[in-house]
Amino acid sequence: MFRITLAFQSILNRWLSCLLIILTLSASISLFFTVTRIQESVRVGFQNTVSGVDSIIAARGGNLQILLNSVFLIGEPPNKITWESYKDIDKMKGINFLVPISLGDSHKGYRVVGTTNSYFKNIKFGNKKNLTFSANINKGIGFSNVFDVVIGSSVAEKLNYSIGSEIEITHGLGKSGVVHSFNSSKEDDKEDHEDDVEHDDHDEHADHEDDAEHAHDMAGFKVSGILEPTGTPIDSAVYISVLGYEVIHKGWIANQKVMDISEEHLMDEDLEPTSISAIFVSLKNRTQIFQLQRDVLNYKKEALSAVLPGLTLSRLWALTSNIDKAFKIITAFIIFIALLGMTAMTIAGLNSRRREMAILRSVGASPRIIVSLLLIESVIISLISTIIGYLMMFFIFYFGQGILENHYGIYIEGYSIKYDDVKIILAIVFCSLLATIIPAFRVYRSTLRDGLSVKS
Amino acid sequence: MTDTLVKIKNLKYSYNKKSLFEMTVKNFSLNKGERLLIHGESGLGKSTFLNLISGSIEAKIGNIEILGNNISNIPGFAKDEIRGNHFVIVFQSFNLLLYISVENNILLGLIFSKKKRFKIENKKKEIKVLMKNLYKNYDELKDRKSYQLSIGQQQRVAVARALIGRPEIILADEPTSALDLDNQKIFLDLLFRSLDKDKQGLIMVSHNKDVSKNFSQVKNIKDICELKNV
Numbered sequence: 001m002f003r004i005t006l007a008f009q010s011i012l013n014r015w016l017s018c019l020l021i022i023l024t025l026s027a028s029i030s031l032f033f034t035v036t037r038i039q040e041s042v043r044v045g046f047q048n049t050v051s052g053v054d055s056i057i058a059a060r061g062g063n064l065q066i067l068l069n070s071v072f073l074i075g076e077p078p079n080k081i082t083w084e085s086y087k088d089i090d091k092m093k094g095i096n097f098l099v100p101i102s103l104g105d106s107h108k109g110y111r112v113v114g115t116t117n118s119y120f121k122n123i124k125f126g127n128k129k130n131l132t133f134s135a136n137i138n139k140g141i142g143f144s145n146v147f148d149v150v151i152g153s154s155v156a157e158k159l160n161y162s163i164g165s166e167i168e169i170t171h172g173l174g175k176s177g178v179v180h181s182f183n184s185s186k187e188d189d190k191e192d193h194e195d196d197v198e199h200d201d202h203d204e205h206a207d208h209e210d211d212a213e214h215a216h217d218m219a220g221f222k223v224s225g226i227l228e229p230t231g232t233p234i235d236s237a238v239y240i241s242v243l244g245y246e247v248i249h250k251g252w253i254a255n256q257k258v259m260d261i262s263e264e265h266l267m268d269e270d271l272e273p274t275s276i277s278a279i280f281v282s283l284k285n286r287t288q289i290f291q292l293q294r295d296v297l298n299y300k301k302e303a304l305s306a307v308l309p310g311l312t313l314s315r316l317w318a319l320t321s322n323i324d325k326a327f328k329i330i331t332a333f334i335i336f337i338a339l340l341g342m343t344a345m346t347i348a349g350l351n352s353r354r355r356e357m358a359i360l361r362s363v364g365a366s367p368r369i370i371v372s373l374l375l376i377e378s379v380i381i382s383l384i385s386t387i388i389g390y391l392m393m394f395f396i397f398y399f400g401q402g403i404l405e406n407h408y409g410i411y412i413e414g415y416s417i418k419y420d421d422v423k424i425i426l427a428i429v430f431c432s433l434l435a436t437i438i439p440a441f442r443v444y445r446s447t448l449r450d451g452l453s454v455k456s
Numbered sequence: 457m458t459d460t461l462v463k464i465k466n467l468k469y470s471y472n473k474k475s476l477f478e479m480t481v482k483n484f485s486l487n488k489g490e491r492l493l494i495h496g497e498s499g500l501g502k503s504t505f506l507n508l509i510s511g512s513i514e515a516k517i518g519n520i521e522i523l524g525n526n527i528s529n530i531p532g533f534a535k536d537e538i539r540g541n542h543f544v545i546v547f548q549s550f551n552l553l554l555y556i557s558v559e560n561n562i563l564l565g566l567i568f569s570k571k572k573r574f575k576i577e578n579k580k581k582e583i584k585v586l587m588k589n590l591y592k593n594y595d596e597l598k599d600r601k602s603y604q605l606s607i608g609q610q611q612r613v614a615v616a617r618a619l620i621g622r623p624e625i626i627l628a629d630e631p632t633s634a635l636d637l638d639n640q641k642i643f644l645d646l647l648f649r650s651l652d653k654d655k656q657g658l659i660m661v662s663h664n665k666d667v668s669k670n671f672s673q674v675k676n677i678k679d680i681c682e683l684k685n686v
Binding site for chain 2: 002005006009010012013355356358359360361362363364365366367368369
């Protein structure tokens with residue numbers, strides 16, 4: 001115990017140089033932990049978003065594109081599939097539930113997702129948590145009217161929406177586009193464009209170029225429910241019913257509005273969606289997944305793919321793992337450089353500490369004890385640095401979480417200390433011991449050589 | 457139990473193979489109760505002689521016995537243990553670790569020696585008794601950091617550390633040369649008053665012969681060692 005006190009007081013005696021070492025080390029350690037945690041959070045975030053969905057069926061295409069677009073609302077929407085296919089799949093064996101997804105529209109940069117109440121009832125996030133409403137006029141079911149809108153918590157917060165807020169849906173994913181409307185284009189449209197442009201901070205939600213983006217003003221859409229935060233892309237989505245989606249696309253072919261249709265005319269029609277973008281599938285028994293894949297591949301009426309989210313994600317991670325590794329190596333190098341700095345400072349300080357060593361030797365401390373004091377000092381310094389570095393990481397996330405969420409869609413989970421981090425901390429302490437070996441060896445030699453007679 | 461604390465026979469020492477300096481000690485001994493002053497000009501190897509006795513440096517040829525144990529061919533850690541248990545060394549100055557308190561500096565004398573600790577029942581009480589002898593207002597001093605003391609005060613604390621745990625051999629390397637005449641006198645009086653004549657022996661080196669009062673023997677370094685290429 002006395003040795004630790006001695007080492008600690010020796011550090012305090014050289015507080016300025018030790019403080020500099022601690023600052024360098026802790027900054028590099030916090031950088032390492034921050035990068036690691038962001039990487040983990042991106043993965044966990046992706047994994048959490050697809051909880052409870054066994055497969056995603058969409059028009060045949062790249063699996064990754066289908067997954068990224070339908071679940072994470074990133075990139076170009078896949079081609080449409082017919083509602084008939086949806087009904088056929090619903091009849092397939094072993095289906096637990098289906099959730100239709102229609103994509104391609106946006107609201108002020110936020111993606112609009114056409115779906116059914118099945119989404120709010122069945123889709124889970126994180127560790128199998130159900131979606132819940134923070135405000136709802138439909139008693140938790142989502143839509144009761146064709147023009148009901150459910151919005152994610154970020155949308156509500158950023159656009160300051162509450163129940164009853166009227167919103168308009170823009171055709172396409174661009175910042176500006178044609179608002180869906182039933183009447184010929186109005187003067188309001190121009191204002192809408194300007195309004196949309198102001199929200200350029202959401203451009204990640206709308207990374208499409210507006211080759212044929214059109215805006216339509218939809219008088220009828222009103223917020224009927226607001227979801228609790230989930231820490232997933234759900235927070236940044238605007239949900240309308242597939243029927244609502246169908247309604248606003250009447251009179252449109254591809255990205256062109258070819259005719260105006262009145263609201264009354266629409267409501268008179270027998271409403272049924274004609275096409276959707278994707279279907280989330282849950283099976284009663286997950287072992288039937290390959291059967292489903294086969295059935296979907298063999299489906300004759302149109303070319304479909306059944307994507308396995310877990311498998312596709314792991315392929316994505318395989319693609320990005322080298323970049324992950326590169327980041328980790330760079331940050332580890334920064335720690336290594338900081339440790340080199342520590343070694344350099346310790347060596348530089350040794351000469352002025354020869355008297356200290358001689359005093360300790362005179363009272364019976366062996367060179368080994370003196371070396372052990374040096375090692376204890378480096379353990380103390382590295383432990384303090386890792387603790388400060390770790391706290392700095394929390395500090396960074398505390399202030400940076402909002403930016404990460406809004407700009408990059410990365411949700412950092414909690415501030416818990418992870419088992420892996422403890423291992424890394426121990427590794428850093430061990431490395432700092434290694435970094436002290438050279439100065440320790442010099443001390444060992446010089447104490448033997450000097451004996452008790454350092455005159456400096 | 458032998459009365460001889462230190463015994464040296466046919467010792468030859470040089471810094472390293474290239475060094476021309478050579479120190480030869482044919483016969484030397486220190487007994488209990490003896491107080492030896494070794495004087496001589498600077499650079500004649502007085503400190504080297506003390507280092508050899510304390511086992512901090514090693515001679516390739518010859519024997520050194522400490523309390524009857526030959527330390528010439530034992531491993532370094534064993535020498536450290538013997539030094540911790542039976543020796544104390546007082547330097548010219550800078551005897552104390554400046555960043556720890558006076559009390560902890562005195563305790564340092566015990567920390568690396570089980571034997572010394574074993575001799576003491578109550579450490580704090582022992583320190584107090586020792587320091588009361590050396591300094592009137594010890595209570596006011598004990599929690600101060602050592603750098604807050606004057607050189608004279610520091611040397612007294614060094615004496616207290618020297619005496620705690622009652623080591624048999626006290627080596628003092630020019631302990632008075634940083635002090636003025638008054639403080640020299642106070643320091644030596646304290647040192648001699650605190651020595652246990654039946655158990656402890658003192659070797660002090662100094663370039664100044666004027667401090668020889670109270671020593672039982674006064675020798676020139678040249679009378680103890682043969683020196684080559686100084």
